Amino acid sequence: MTTPLHDVRHADEDLPEGAVVDGDAIDDAISDVFDVVIVGSGAAGAVAAHTFVEAGLSVGIVEEGPWVKTRDLSPDVHTVFSRALRAAGMQILHGRAFMPMLQGRCVGGSTLVNSAIAWRIPEDVVGEWSSRFGLGDDGKDDDAITMRDLEPCFDALERDLNVREVDDAVLGENNRLFVDQARRSGYVAAPMKRYDRGCKGSGFCITGCPNAAKQGMSVTYVPWALRRGARIFTSCRVERVEMKGARATGVRARSASGHDVVVRARHAVVVAASTVQTPNLLRRSGVRAKALGRHFQAHPGLAVSGLFDRPIQMSHGATQGGESLHFRKTERFKMETISLPPDLAGARIPGVGAELAERLAQLSHVAVWAAQVRAEAEGVVTPAWVGGDRVRYSMTKNDVGVARKAAATIARMLFDAGAREVWPSIYGLPTVLRSKDDVRLIEEGPLDSQCYGFIATHLFGAARMGPDPKTSVVGRDFGVHGAEGLYVVDSSVFPTNLGVNPQHTIMAMSRLAALRLGRVLTSRRVAA
Ligand SMILES: Cc1cc2nc3c(=O)[nH]c(=O)nc-3n(C[C@H](O)[C@H](O)[C@H](O)COP(=O)(O)OP(=O)(O)OC[C@H]3O[C@@H](n4cnc5c(N)ncnc54)[C@H](O)[C@@H]3O)c2cc1C
Ligand code: SF4
Numbered sequence: 001m002t003t004p005l006h007d008v009r010h011a012d013e014d015l016p017e018g019a020v021v022d023g024d025a026i027d028d029a030i031s032d033v034f035d036v037v038i039v040g041s042g043a044a045g046a047v048a049a050h051t052f053v054e055a056g057l058s059v060g061i062v063e064e065g066p067w068v069k070t071r072d073l074s075p076d077v078h079t080v081f082s083r084a085l086r087a088a089g090m091q092i093l094h095g096r097a098f099m100p101m102l103q104g105r106c107v108g109g110s111t112l113v114n115s116a117i118a119w120r121i122p123e124d125v126v127g128e129w130s131s132r133f134g135l136g137d138d139g140k141d142d143d144a145i146t147m148r149d150l151e152p153c154f155d156a157l158e159r160d161l162n163v164r165e166v167d168d169a170v171l172g173e174n175n176r177l178f179v180d181q182a183r184r185s186g187y188v189a190a191p192m193k194r195y196d197r198g199c200k201g202s203g204f205c206i207t208g209c210p211n212a213a214k215q216g217m218s219v220t221y222v223p224w225a226l227r228r229g230a231r232i233f234t235s236c237r238v239e240r241v242e243m244k245g246a247r248a249t250g251v252r253a254r255s256a257s258g259h260d261v262v263v264r265a266r267h268a269v270v271v272a273a274s275t276v277q278t279p280n281l282l283r284r285s286g287v288r289a290k291a292l293g294r295h296f297q298a299h300p301g302l303a304v305s306g307l308f309d310r311p312i313q314m315s316h317g318a319t320q321g322g323e324s325l326h327f328r329k330t331e332r333f334k335m336e337t338i339s340l341p342p343d344l345a346g347a348r349i350p351g352v353g354a355e356l357a358e359r360l361a362q363l364s365h366v367a368v369w370a371a372q373v374r375a376e377a378e379g380v381v382t383p384a385w386v387g388g389d390r391v392r393y394s395m396t397k398n399d400v401g402v403a404r405k406a407a408a409t410i411a412r413m414l415f416d417a418g419a420r421e422v423w424p425s426i427y428g429l430p431t432v433l434r435s436k437d438d439v440r441l442i443e444e445g446p447l448d449s450q451c452y453g454f455i456a457t458h459l460f461g462a463a464r465m466g467p468d469p470k471t472s473v474v475g476r477d478f479g480v481h482g483a484e485g486l487y488v489v490d491s492s493v494f495p496t497n498l499g500v501n502p503q504h505t506i507m508a509m510s511r512l513a514a515l516r517l518g519r520v521l522t523s524r525r526v527a528a
Contacts, residue, residue: 172317
């Protein structure tokens with residue numbers, strides 16, 4: 001493989017002439033044609049694009065959002081969210097609880113604002129996909145999804161994106177304290193592994209890395225693919241995939257400046273628009289599978305804060321740097337640290353008015369530790385009345401029980417680490433717990449998701465993969481059942497959630513799909 005350009009200073013600059021078509025600036029309709037057309041430039045789309053160009057295919061990427069360059073990033077949450085996040089970060093899951101759902105809508109998708117945590121899919125989850133969903137090796141076809149198939153993809157991604165453990169110098173006290181305390185409590189814990197080429201520990205991953213150290217897609221696979229001949233149409237929303245009979249022939253998009261953008265595909269249209277947007281795009285394109293939009297899953301996350309007598313300084317250290325998978329299998333939750341900038345901490349720290357102001361003034365002495373729940377609940381993705389997408393999703397009582405246990409575990413750890421106060425952020429409980437004995441209040445707390453401040457950033461399902469068109473949307477070859485030349489490579493194809501952070505598995509699945517499809521397409525070209 002050719003070595004990608006790793007100069008972080010110019011990662012998203014000096015791109016080849018004509019490689020970027022900015023849909024904000026075009027003043028007329030345009031059309032173009034490529035071997036493969038990809039919808040979306042996030043984790044799944046960027047990796048697919050790069051893999052296809054490596055195979056010698058011409059690639060056009062169509063991305064709804066703008067390219068927010070490193071030089072234009074700002075630590076101000078509102079500034080970045082309003083440019084780079086869908087609905088400026090105000091999307092919610094509709095259900096029993098009011099649950100915010102964050103998604104990127106920009107070049108790089110959610111990887112622009114995520115924390116770059118890299119986790120391979122656990123072997124037991126791959127086993128579940130095989131035994132319950134028919135994705136394993138059946139001895140007939142070579143389209144199985146097994147660890148043996150995924151491992152070389154993970155290896156390549158880890159090399160390209162420099163996956164490594166957070167440097168001790170930028171671990172920071174919030175992360176260090178968590179890892180030390182978890183180990184003292186008898187839990188397996190470690191500094192995280194991340195896509196990192198020189199993290200300076202600024203704690204600003206959520207507003208995009210000002211140093212281009214975080215190896216998100218807008219500073220890696222997207223520019224690398226463009227330097228090898230791909231073209232990206234930014235600020236162009238794909239309205240539908242164009243079909244001729246059962247065959248996908250390209251996409252029809254609308255630029256932000258209001259013009260038609262038609263991008264034709266000689267061989268394949270690859271949808272990587274994310275779990276929430278992919279199902280409705282397929283619907284708008286005429287796909288009518290019964291399972292379409294169903295089986296949406298998530299990892300609802302919650303955070304518990306602790307106030308210490310000594311400084312913690314969340315503003316120094318990797319945004320997320322310490323984690324424990326101790327309870328992943330047995331209890332279905334993962335614990336991790338998270339540093340919040342002051343503008344977001346306000347939403348996580350309890351109280352209003354003078355009480356909130358007082359707590360915010362103590363922010364330098366606060367640690368925030370979080371949990372992601374591998375929830376069993378399933379939701380439904382449908383078009384919204386007002387346009388866009390709507391997700392109906394309510395956690396089950398079991399899921400809330402898992403979250404409650406996670407919150408109690410973290411609260412206990414915070415007290416053991418020396419916290420003077422713990423702020424559980426659970427409605428119906430005191431805003432401040434003052435001793436370890438108070439943790440029983442969490443354990444006896446409500447089993448109602450409305451009482452917790454959950455947030456959803458890990459999303460799965462809704463165009464699930466399987467051999468049977470009656471119960472799934474895409475086949476084991478990532479092709480939409482009943483269609484030709486139409487593929488889905490994002491986490492909407494996952495039959496379940498993972499229990500670990502998803503980006504790495506999304507990219508590995510996308511790479512696997514593109515390697516397999518690329519081989520078929522190039523051999524067809526040679527034969528012709
Ligand atoms: C704040 C935050 C922190 C996270 N932290 C981590 C982490 O540390 N580690 C981890 O593993 N995961 C993390 N995640 C989750 C991870 O980022 C996502 O799972 C992953 O990026 C999803 O990949 P994707 O390609 O499916 O979607 P995305 O990366 O969201 O990309 C989809 C792209 O498709 C585009 N698109 C959608 N519809 C259309 C259309 N009609 N036309 C054209 N383009 C379209 C969107 O604009 C978007 O750019 C985090 C997520 C968030 C929001
Ligand atoms: S914590 Fe590291 S990776 Fe995240 S924004 Fe700061 S320098 Fe970049």
